[in-house]
Amino acid sequence: MSQSEMTLTDKWLEFYRRYLRDEIGELALSDEASLPVDLQEVFSYDRDLYEDIRDSPEQMREYAEEALRQYDLPADVSLTSPRVRFYNTNETHTYEVGAYSTGNNGSGGQVGELIGVTGQVNKRSKKRTRLVTAVYECLRCGTTTEIPQEGEDRQEPHECEGCERQGPFKLDTRRSTYVDDQQLRLQLPPEKAEGTSDENIDVTLEGDLVNSVEPGDRVNADVLLDLREKKDGSTLFQFVAEGQHLQVEESDFSEIEPSEKKLEQIHDIAEGRAVRGHHRQHCPVTPGARDAQARDRAAVVRRR
Ligand SMILES: [Zn+2]
Numbered sequence: 614m615s616q617s618e619m620t621l622t623d624k625w626l627e628f629y630r631r632y633l634r635d636e637i638g639e640l641a642l643s644d645e646a647s648l649p650v651d652l653q654e655v656f657s658y659d660r661d662l663y664e665d666i667r668d669s670p671e672q673m674r675e676y677a678e679e680a681l682r683q684y685d686l687p688a689d690v691s692l693t694s695p696r697v698r699f700y701n702t703n704e705t706h707t708y709e710v711g712a713y714s715t716g717n718n719g720s721g722g723q724v725g726e727l728i729g730v731t732g733q734v735n736k737r738s739k740k741r742t743r744l745v746t747a748v749y750e751c752l753r754c755g756t757t758t759e760i761p762q763e764g765e766d767r768q769e770p771h772e773c774e775g776c777e778r779q780g781p782f783k784l785d786t787r788r789s790t791y792v793d794d795q796q797l798r799l800q801l802p803p804e805k806a807e808g809t810s811d812e813n814i815d816v817t818l819e820g821d822l823v824n825s826v827e828p829g830d831r832v833n834a835d836v837l838l839d840l841r842e843k844k845d846g847s848t849l850f851q852f853v854a855e856g857q858h859l860q861v862e863e864s865d866f867s868e869i870e871p872s873e874k875k876l877e878q879i880h881d882i883a884e885g886r887a888v889r890g891h892h893r894q895h896c897p898v899t900p901g902a903r904d905a906q907a908r909d910r911a912a913v914v915r916r917r
Contacts, residue, residue, distance in 0.1 A: 625680030700858035702729035711812035732799035
């Protein structure tokens with residue numbers, strides 16, 4: 614590891630001690646699979662580090678995860694390798710679906726950056742199982758070789774580490790490791806899509822993000838933006854994204870999250886009965902207005 618790499622890992626260690634001591638402690642005691650890192654906290658801690666994350670999110674995540682592995686924990690607890698998830702991208706780096714660009718004259722725009730994308734979940738694929746590390750067995754000498762997988766085409770060993778021949782190899786499915794994987798399509802919410810085309814973007818999710826949102830949810834997604842050719846060798850490209858963190862936005866009715874007692878009261882009011890356990894003198898609204906309000910609420914509740 615070079616000097617500058619040391620510095621980055623050390624920076625992360627210091628950041629963890631200062632901002633996420635409790636969270637990391639909890640992480641070690643639970644079986645949570647990821648550590649959310651608030652980018653606004655990183656921003657207050659070190660502006661350069663924040664910019665580095667936005668420009669090279671993948672690389673910075675590796676440093677952050679390496680520091681997490683080195684983090685001092687009480688002797689009786691240990692961290693399996695949790696994933697670091699950056700979230701809370703600055704508003705100035707948050708875009709509606711379709712609003713990011715490739716920039717002009719090779720500036721790259723937002724391609725390769727960590728950005729926020731707001732939109733509505735249009736659909737999600739079934740949960741899939743993706744190979745992360747393939748274990749291959751040489752059929753000549755029985756030696757096994759681990760091959761980390763990237764992209765969609767499976768990588769095989771070039772040469773056996775034992776007998777130095779080119780196989781043949783057999784994939785050992787039981788000893789290989791996998792991760793949950795899902796494809797999410799985000800689109801502009803209907804009120805914003807009016808008059809425009811069906812702007813959308815596919816976001817790949819993995820691990821604990823799989824099945825965390827549903828069609829219809831409005832989300833604020835922190836993603837790594839990339840371009841993918843529409844088909845092999847084509848000059849036509851489309852934006853794709855790798856999900857880092859997902860936050861479901863509160864729905865319009867979320868403040869009306871009535872307790873069971875409240876529901877009973879709303880029901881009573883709607884049925885024109887006296888309200889049980891409700892102290893009228895505490896309520897600043899006139900009775901008539903309150904009833905109308907309650908009727909509205911009851912209507913809202915029934916619609917949910
Ligand atoms: Zn061999």
